[in-house]
Amino acid sequence: MKIDRVIKKFQENHPDEDPSIIAIAYDFANEAHQGQLRKSGEPYIQHPLHTAYILAEIKADLATVVAGLLHDVPEDTDRTLEDVKILFGPEIATLVEGVTKLGKIKYRGIERYRENLKKMFLAMASDLRVIFIKFCDRLNNLRTLENLPPEKQKRIAQETLEIYAPIAGLLGIGRLKWQMEDICFKVLFPDKYHELEYKYEVEKKIERNRFFYNLKSILTPKLEESGLKYNIEVRFKHLYSIYRKMQEKDKQFDEIYDVFALRLIVPTIDDCYKALGIIHTIWKPKPNRFKDYIAVPKPNGYRSLHTTIFGPEGKTTEFQIRTQEMHEESIYGLSAHWYYKHQRGQATYKAPTWVDEIIEIQKEITNTNEFVKKIKLDIFRDRIFVFSPKGDVFELPEGATPVDFAYAVHSNIGNKATGVIVNDRLGRLDQELKNGDFVDIIIEKKRPHPNRDWLKFVKTKRAKDRIKQFAKKSTLDNIKRFIPGINK
Numbered sequence: 001m002k003i004d005r006v007i008k009k010f011q012e013n014h015p016d017e018d019p020s021i022i023a024i025a026y027d028f029a030n031e032a033h034q035g036q037l038r039k040s041g042e043p044y045i046q047h048p049l050h051t052a053y054i055l056a057e058i059k060a061d062l063a064t065v066v067a068g069l070l071h072d073v074p075e076d077t078d079r080t081l082e083d084v085k086i087l088f089g090p091e092i093a094t095l096v097e098g099v100t101k102l103g104k105i106k107y108r109g110i111e112r113y114r115e116n117l118k119k120m121f122l123a124m125a126s127d128l129r130v131i132f133i134k135f136c137d138r139l140n141n142l143r144t145l146e147n148l149p150p151e152k153q154k155r156i157a158q159e160t161l162e163i164y165a166p167i168a169g170l171l172g173i174g175r176l177k178w179q180m181e182d183i184c185f186k187v188l189f190p191d192k193y194h195e196l197e198y199k200y201e202v203e204k205k206i207e208r209n210r211f212f213y214n215l216k217s218i219l220t221p222k223l224e225e226s227g228l229k230y231n232i233e234v235r236f237k238h239l240y241s242i243y244r245k246m247q248e249k250d251k252q253f254d255e256i257y258d259v260f261a262l263r264l265i266v267p268t269i270d271d272c273y274k275a276l277g278i279i280h281t282i283w284k285p286k287p288n289r290f291k292d293y294i295a296v297p298k299p300n301g302y303r304s305l306h307t308t309i310f311g312p313e314g315k316t317t318e319f320q321i322r323t324q325e326m327h328e329e330s331i332y333g334l335s336a337h338w339y340y341k342h343q344r345g346q347a348t349y350k351a352p353t354w355v356d357e358i359i360e361i362q363k364e365i366t367n368t369n370e371f372v373k374k375i376k377l378d379i380f381r382d383r384i385f386v387f388s389p390k391g392d393v394f395e396l397p398e399g400a401t402p403v404d405f406a407y408a409v410h411s412n413i414g415n416k417a418t419g420v421i422v423n424d425r426l427g428r429l430d431q432e433l434k435n436g437d438f439v440d441i442i443i444e445k446k447r448p449h450p451n452r453d454w455l456k457f458v459k460t461k462r463a464k465d466r467i468k469q470f471a472k473k474s475t476l477d478n479i480k481r482f483i484p485g486i487n488k
């Protein structure tokens, strides 16, 4: 990455601003990091350069891009925050300081996890731009993850899925969220990732292309006829969200019908509704699937019209209709939202209302545990990650027990489980597992079948099914035993 590319990207979105301070910041950071190398062997400056580039991509303002270049200077070099302040002024220095404070976030068990979350929310409350820098910093670190030892890769991926990705979603930065999630998915569950990737990229590609070709060939003449200006593209769900959907609904890949959708981008809001009318006159809409997020935006600011129609070959397909501005906001989140506001001369860095709500909760609840519990209920998805003794990661619903874990590993481990060691201590099979637990199931090889009573506490469908299967079989065996003739 070269600084010229960062400047060019910034100028695409801000043609009237003088970008010379970006070049100055680069010289300063480059000199400060002189001689330092990344784990990959690259000069260290490549990392802040990429961070600044991703920021420019999401339409961040000048101060944020500059702070992105400088974000590791006070922490990792001889240059201090004071130096940054003298040279670049208080606004940029405050952003750099915010990122430096967050820099200490590391996953170290559940207590530290809560501390980290709290830190993130406090940083958000002071200036959301700090979070954008931190996200872009994290994304670049994820992209270069393969240079780290496997254990560390997994820990960083887990922490990203738990802390960063959900917050990126809340801020509406779809693009960062998807990228983070897919990288982490690949690191944490490599087999599942590759399996899905193959199905998605190879098996389904031809079928998908043909279907869209058909759909478009029906739709485009009607759009042309109406005189509407439009841009049509296919939107693919990213792999991690397909995986999650398969897990949540306990479905196979082939049963997930909305892995792709058609996206229609039109000039104005009026055109959005016009386009919707055209689509609904060609194909019947599926009842209860129409959503007007333009009239009523999602809490993270997302706007679009959504409708699912019965398309060619009887296949249901989702359409998303929006303007270019809405489209960019859905990819770049608040960053783009602010950008458009500034373009119209409405200077603002206002945070969405849920950030205000978090600040209010923070004022009321000073106990970190309770604070995190409260926001986790509303904001974070209810999943936990636990480790096998070998360090493999398993994703389970909150409240899952060692028996659920055992069945997630293998049916035989579940069936023969007699005890458990959680974090090096003897535990109970019915205890609730916590995020980050290391779980080692004790099995008895000769154990004939699982315990029916486990049904009272297991949380996953997989565990329930397996236990019931055995229960049924053993009832049958008993009947056979007591009524010897029944078998014949």
Ligand code: MN
Binding pocket: 047, 071, 072, 137
């Ligand atoms: Mn960094």
